[in-house]
Amino acid sequence: MSIITKKKFGCLKDGREAFLYTIQNRRGTALTVCDYGGHMQALKTQKQNGMIVDVVLGYDDIAVYEREDKYMGALIGRCSNRIAQGRLRVGSKVYQLECNNGANHLHGGERTGFNKKLWQAAVTEAGLKLTYTSPDGEGNYPGTLCVTVWYDVTEDNAVTIRYEAFSDADTICNLTNHTYFNLNGYTSGSVLHQQIQLFADAFTETDCESLPNGIIRDVTGTPMDLRKLTPIGRHIEDEYDQLKWVQGYDHNWVIRQEPCHAPVSDYMDMGLHKMAYAVGDQTGITLTAYTTQPGVQFYTGNYLDGQPAGKGGVSFDRRCGFCLEAQYFPNAPAHPNFLQPFLKKGELWKAQTIYALNCQ
Numbered sequence: 001m002s003i004i005t006k007k008k009f010g011c012l013k014d015g016r017e018a019f020l021y022t023i024q025n026r027r028g029t030a031l032t033v034c035d036y037g038g039h040m041q042a043l044k045t046q047k048q049n050g051m052i053v054d055v056v057l058g059y060d061d062i063a064v065y066e067r068e069d070k071y072m073g074a075l076i077g078r079c080s081n082r083i084a085q086g087r088l089r090v091g092s093k094v095y096q097l098e099c100n101n102g103a104n105h106l107h108g109g110e111r112t113g114f115n116k117k118l119w120q121a122a123v124t125e126a127g128l129k130l131t132y133t134s135p136d137g138e139g140n141y142p143g144t145l146c147v148t149v150w151y152d153v154t155e156d157n158a159v160t161i162r163y164e165a166f167s168d169a170d171t172i173c174n175l176t177n178h179t180y181f182n183l184n185g186y187t188s189g190s191v192l193h194q195q196i197q198l199f200a201d202a203f204t205e206t207d208c209e210s211l212p213n214g215i216i217r218d219v220t221g222t223p224m225d226l227r228k229l230t231p232i233g234r235h236i237e238d239e240y241d242q243l244k245w246v247q248g249y250d251h252n253w254v255i256r257q258e259p260c261h262a263p264v265s266d267y268m269d270m271g272l273h274k275m276a277y278a279v280g281d282q283t284g285i286t287l288t289a290y291t292t293q294p295g296v297q298f299y300t301g302n303y304l305d306g307q308p309a310g311k312g313g314v315s316f317d318r319r320c321g322f323c324l325e326a327q328y329f330p331n332a333p334a335h336p337n338f339l340q341p342f343l344k345k346g347e348l349w350k351a352q353t354i355y356a357l358n359c360q
Contacts, residue, residue, distance in 0.1 A: 010062035038075030074115030081330035112139030127152025143169030174341035180321030183280025192233025200253035291326035
């Protein structure tokens, strides 16, 4: 069983205290989570030579988390990714959500997203438990949504994230985590020489606003074919409209629904599927990611710009981290051929994602 410790992180603008919780296993791997926004603030792992490497980007100051807009390690909700023009139809009613990404809604909204909420934290046998109740109408979403998220670290160095949610009215629910990984360590700069493999044969094609157009495209013959272990930077500058529009990778891949051997059991009885495998070219640290979700947004930090400064004053510049966001497909409500992230009144929504490290 992991050990969880707590320390004060600082005060929010309204005077409420925020805390950091560190979950550590007996092998020395330690995950630090903030109760404000559920941010994964640090993930330190110890190699056999004794070297400790922190493989996620984060900040040292709670005030930075309050004002930053990079979703650095955050819990995302109510709905991750984009909704075209912020228009959400649930049943016969259309709800107008905040448009905080050009003309579109992104990651639950700038003011009402779960990354800007102080979650209630509790130390449990199942790990760190975070809960938040989003009232009916918050962000103009329908229904009171009660959310619980558990973070834990196994003895095999796997970070597990479990989500549960229920609502008193029909609504939408698509939660994820927006951690930026750098397997050479958060101080090491660009991730373009690190390698990535996605267990996906197709991706959801987008327009120039990063909105899927409903087409699920085969990756064969495109720079989106990452089925074999590939340096992240090998094709990132290719003359390909999907890449040029977003200055790199920032797309949803359709995870291959194949059985796999996961490092922990699937509490949902829905089946975990392998979504990604990544390798740090300098450290040799590997990351294998699993999820019960149908898609994964692979994002290469194209819009990181060095501001605000990160942990230890490090400048988090463009492409110095990558994200693997397990999710329903972006803009799914606009495309009936996509799996839909709607949650019926009284039903329980569940999901699980695992990030397993190997530190040989």
